[in-house]
Amino acid sequence: xxxxxxxxxxxxxxxxxxxxxxxxxxxxxxxxxxxxxxxxxxxxxxxxxxxxxxxxxxxxxxxxxxxxxxxxxxxxxxxxxxxxxxxxxxxxxxxxxxxxxxxxxxxxxxxxxxxxxxxxxxxxxxxxxxxxxxxxxxxxxxxxxxxxxxxxxxxxxxxxxxxxxxxxxxxxxxxxxxxxxxxxxxxxxxxxxxxxxxxxxxxxxxxxxxxxxxxxxxxxxxxxxxxxxxxxxxxxxxxxxxxxxxxxxxxxxxxxxxxxxxxxxxxxxxxxxxxxxxxxxxxxxxxxxxxxxxxxxxxxxxxxxxxxxxxxxx
Amino acid sequence: xxxxxxxxxxxxxxxxxxxxxxxxxxxxxxxxxxxxxxxxxxxxxxxxxxxxxxxxxxxxxxxxxxxxxxxxxxxxxxxxxxxxxxxxxxxxxxxxxxxxxxxxxxxxxxxxxxxxxxxxxxxxxxxxxxxxxxxxxxxxxxxxxxxxxxxxxxxxxxxxxxxxxxxxxxxxxxxxxxxxxxxxxxxxxxxxxxxxxxxxxxxxxxxxxxxxxxxxxxxxxxxxxxxxxxxxxxxx
Numbered sequence: 001x002x003x004x005x006x007x008x009x010x011x012x013x014x015x016x017x018x019x020x021x022x023x024x025x026x027x028x029x030x031x032x033x034x035x036x037x038x039x040x041x042x043x044x045x046x047x048x049x050x051x052x053x054x055x056x057x058x059x060x061x062x063x064x065x066x067x068x069x070x071x072x073x074x075x076x077x078x079x080x081x082x083x084x085x086x087x088x089x090x091x092x093x094x095x096x097x098x099x100x101x102x103x104x105x106x107x108x109x110x111x112x113x114x115x116x117x118x119x120x121x122x123x124x125x126x127x128x129x130x131x132x133x134x135x136x137x138x139x140x141x142x143x144x145x146x147x148x149x150x151x152x153x154x155x156x157x158x159x160x161x162x163x164x165x166x167x168x169x170x171x172x173x174x175x176x177x178x179x180x181x182x183x184x185x186x187x188x189x190x191x192x193x194x195x196x197x198x199x200x201x202x203x204x205x206x207x208x209x210x211x212x213x214x215x216x217x218x219x220x221x222x223x224x225x226x227x228x229x230x231x232x233x234x235x236x237x238x239x240x241x242x243x244x245x246x247x248x249x250x251x252x253x254x255x256x257x258x259x260x261x262x263x264x265x266x267x268x269x270x271x272x273x274x275x276x277x278x279x280x281x282x283x284x285x286x287x288x289x290x291x292x293x294x295x296x297x298x299x300x301x302x303x304x305x306x307x308x309x310x311x312x313x314x
Numbered sequence: 315x316x317x318x319x320x321x322x323x324x325x326x327x328x329x330x331x332x333x334x335x336x337x338x339x340x341x342x343x344x345x346x347x348x349x350x351x352x353x354x355x356x357x358x359x360x361x362x363x364x365x366x367x368x369x370x371x372x373x374x375x376x377x378x379x380x381x382x383x384x385x386x387x388x389x390x391x392x393x394x395x396x397x398x399x400x401x402x403x404x405x406x407x408x409x410x411x412x413x414x415x416x417x418x419x420x421x422x423x424x425x426x427x428x429x430x431x432x433x434x435x436x437x438x439x440x441x442x443x444x445x446x447x448x449x450x451x452x453x454x455x456x457x458x459x460x461x462x463x464x465x466x467x468x469x470x471x472x473x474x475x476x477x478x479x480x481x482x483x484x485x486x487x488x489x490x491x492x493x494x495x496x497x498x499x500x501x502x503x504x505x506x507x508x509x510x511x512x513x514x515x516x517x518x519x520x521x522x523x524x525x526x527x528x529x530x531x532x533x534x535x536x537x538x539x540x541x542x543x544x545x546x547x548x549x550x
Contacts (some may be wrong), residue, residue, distance in 0.1 A: 094325050097418040101331035104421035108338055139418050150501070159472055173509065204474070204500065204510040 085149035085260070092142045096135065103132050141261075144275040148260055151282040156202040163196040163238060163307075164189055166206055167231055174214040174227075182223035188230045196231055196238060197309045201287050209283035212276040213242040213303050220301065221246025236309045243302040249295040257293060280305075317432055318342045318359060322352040322375065323367040323394070332365070335421045341428075349373025353381070356389065362435070363390040363428060376409060383410040388441035390431045392424070407480055408458045410443040416501065430488055439486070445548030448483055451530060453522070454549060455480055469521050474499055475514045482532060482542040491539040515540060 106128060171187045174180055189196060217227045225245045232239055249257060253264040258281045263274040281291050289307040319341045323329045326347070333343040344359055346352040348370045356364065366375040379391055393411040406414045413427050435441070442448055448455045452465040460476045462469045471479070478499045482490065496507040499514075515532060518524075522531055533543045 093417045094328065098325060098327035098331070100418045101328055101335065101421060105331040105335040105338070108335055108421070112338065135418075142418075143416075147501075157472055157474065169509070203513070204507070207510065208507075 082149055082152055085145050089142055089146040089149070092138075096139050096142060099131075099135050100139070103128060103135060107132070141275075144279070145260065148275055148278050148282055151205060151279055151286065156205060156286050158200045159203065160198045161201045161203050161206060162198045163231065163240075166203065167196075167210065167229065167240065170207060170210045170214060171229060173211060174218070177215065177218055179218050179223075183218060183221060184224075184226040186226070186228045188228065190232055194233075196233060199238070199287070199307060200310050201307075202283075205283045206287065209280040210240070210242075210305075212280045213305070216276060216303075217242055217244040217246065217301075220244065225300075233309070238307045238309060240305045240307070241302055242305075243300065245300040248297040248299050248301055249293070250297055254293060254295055258291065316340065316342045317362040317428075318344065319428065320344050320346060320352065320355055320359070320361040320364045322346045322349070322355075322364065322370070322378075324348055324370045325367075328367075332421065332424070336425065336428075339425050349375065349378045352378050356382070356387075361389070363392070363431060365392045365394065365424070365428075367394045376405070379409050379411060383443065388443055390435060390441070390443070392427055392431070394419075407477070407484065408460070410457075412441075412443050412484070414498070416497065430485070434488075442484055442546060442548055447549040448480075448546055449549040450483060450486075450542075450544045450546045453483075453531070453544070455483060464522060471521060472514070472517065474510075475517045475521075478511075478514050479518055482540065483546050486542045486544070486546045489535045489538050489541045493539075495539060511539075 110125060110128075167189055168187065171185070175185060214227070214229065221227065221244045227245075228241070228243045230241045230243070249264065253262075256262045257264075258277050260278040261274045262278075284291050284305055284307065287307055288310065289305060292304045292306075293301065294304075295301040319336055321329055321333050321336070321343060322345070323332070324347050329345045329347070333345050336343050344355055344361065346355045350372045352364070352366065352375075353373070355361070366378060368375040375393060379393065382389060382391070390412045391410070393406045393414040394417055395406055395414045412431050415424060415427065446456060446458050448457065454463040456462070457480055460473070460480065462471060462476060462479060478495060481495065481498050492508045492511045495511050500507055500510060518532060519526065519529070524531060529543070531542065531544045533541045535541050
C-alpha cells in the first residue's frame with residue numbers, strides 16, 4: 001500500500017501543477033487577484049484525492065482480476081489433476097484384471113497338473129510368481145491412487161470426533177508396529193486446563209491420516225530414535241505435530257513430499273507406494289485443515305497438521 | 315449337479331481366463347460381451363448365477379441388474395464394481411446385487427463368493443436381493459434408502475455403519491472376515507481399517523442394544539471376523 005500511495009502522489013503532482021497552471025492562465029486578471037492561497041490548496045487537495053482514489057481503484061481492480069484468474073487457474077489444475085487420477089484408475093483397472101486373471105488361471109492349472117500329472121510345466125513357475133508379485137504391486141498403486149482421488153471427492157462423514165481418543169488410539173496402534181519397540185515414542189495431549197476439543201469429521205479418514213504420519217516417522221527413523229506426537233489447541237484450531245529424530249528430508253525434496261508417487265531417491269529402499277502423505281493431505285484438507293513439514297537432513301522431520309475446531313461441541 | 319454361470323464383461327481378455335478358471339473349478343460357464351447379450355443369455359440358458367461387470371457398452375451392468383429385479387427375477391448376481399467408490403457400493407446393495415467385487419480381484423476370491431451364494435440358494439434360503447426391505451427380529455432395513463428401524467423406531471447410524479449392517483444382513487450365517495467387510499464397505503485395504511470395522515461393529519451393537527455375552531444379531535467369530543446370526547427375511 002505504501003509505495004502505491006507514493007506513486008499516486010508522484011503521478012498526480014504534474015497533474016496538479018498543470019491543472020493549477022491552466023486555472024491561473026485561463027482566468028482573467030480579476031479572478032487571479034481574487035484567488036487566494038487557500039483556494040489553490042483546496043483545489044490541489046481535491047484533485048489529489050480524486051487522482052489517488054482513482055489510482056487505488058485501478059490497482060485494486062487489477063489485483064482482484066489477477067487473484068481471480070489465479071484462483072480459477074489453480075482450481076482448474078486441481079480438477080484436471082483429479083480427473084487424470086480417475087482416468088488412470090479407470091484405464092489401468094481392466095488391463096490389470098486381465099493380467100491377474102491369466103496368472104490366477106495359469107497357477108490354478110499348474111496346481112491341478114502337479115496333483116494329477118506333473119508334466120505340462122513348461123516354462124518357469126518362479127517367473128510366474130515374479131510376474132504375479134509385480135502385478136500385485138501395480139494393483140496396489142492403482143488402488144492407492146484411487147483412494148487419494150476418492151478422499152478428495154467423496155462425501156465425508158461428519159460425526160463428532162474426540163481428538164483425544166483419536167490420537168491415543170492411533171498411538172496405541174503405532175506401539176504395535178514391529179519396529180516401535182526400538183524407538184522412543186512419546187504422546188503429549190493436553191489435559192489441563194481442558195482436553196482437546198471434539199471436532200466434526202470422519203473418524204476413519206482422520207485415523208488413517210494420522211496413522212500414515214506416525215508410520216512414516218517409524219519408517220524413516222532407526223533404532224534408538226525418538227518420535228513425539230504433540231497436540232495443542234490454539235484459537236479455534238488444533239495443532240498436531242508428529243516429530244522424529246530420523247533421517248530427515250533434503251531441502252530439494254521437502255516441497256514435493258505431498259505429491260502423489262513422489263519418492264525421494266534416498267528413500268527408494270524403504271517400502272511404500274509414495275501415496276501416504278498425499279492421502280493424509282487430502283484428508284486434512286477435506287476437514288478444512290492444512291499440513292506443513294519441516295526437516296533437517298540427518299536430524300529429523302516434523303509434520304504439522306492444523307485442523308479448525310468446527311461445530312460438534314457435544 | 316454342475317452349476318451354470320454366466321460371465322459378462324466387454325473385455326475378452328478378462329472373460330476368457332475367468333471362464334477358463336471357473337470351468338477348471340468345476341462350473342459350467344457361458345459368456346456374454348455386453349448388457350443386451352447378457353439379458354438374452356439369461357433368458358436363453360437360465361444360469362444359476364451371473365457375474366456382471368458394471369462398465370459395458372450398449373447396456374451397463376447396473377441397468378441389467380435393475381431390469382432383472384424390476385421383473386422380479388431374483389437370480390443371484392455378483393457385480394464387478396469400480397474400486398473404491400463408496401457410493402457405488404451402497405448403490406450396488408440397494409439395486410439388488412448379492413455381492414460385489416472391486417477390480418482387480420483374485421479369482422480364488424470370486425470362486426469363494428460364488429460358492430457362498432450358491433450354498434445359500436441350495437439350502438433353500440430365500441433370496442433377499444429382490445426385496446427392498448429386510449426384516450430380522452424387530453429390525454427393518456430399507457436397502458434403497460439405507461434407513462433402519464428397530465422396534466418401529468428409526469435408528470441414527472453413521473452411513474458406513476448402515477452399509478455395514480445391510481451387508482451383514484445380506485450374508486446371514488456366513489462368517490465374514492474383517493478384511494472382506496473393509497473391502498466391501500470402505501473399499502480400503504489398510505491395516506488401520508481393521509479397527510474401523512471393529513469400531514462400526516461396536517456402534518451397531520450399541521445402537522441395537524446387544525448383550526455382548528449373548529448377541530442376538532452380530533456374533534464375533536474369533537480369529538475370523540463377524541457373522542450375522544439372526545434370521546433374515548424379505549419384507550413385502
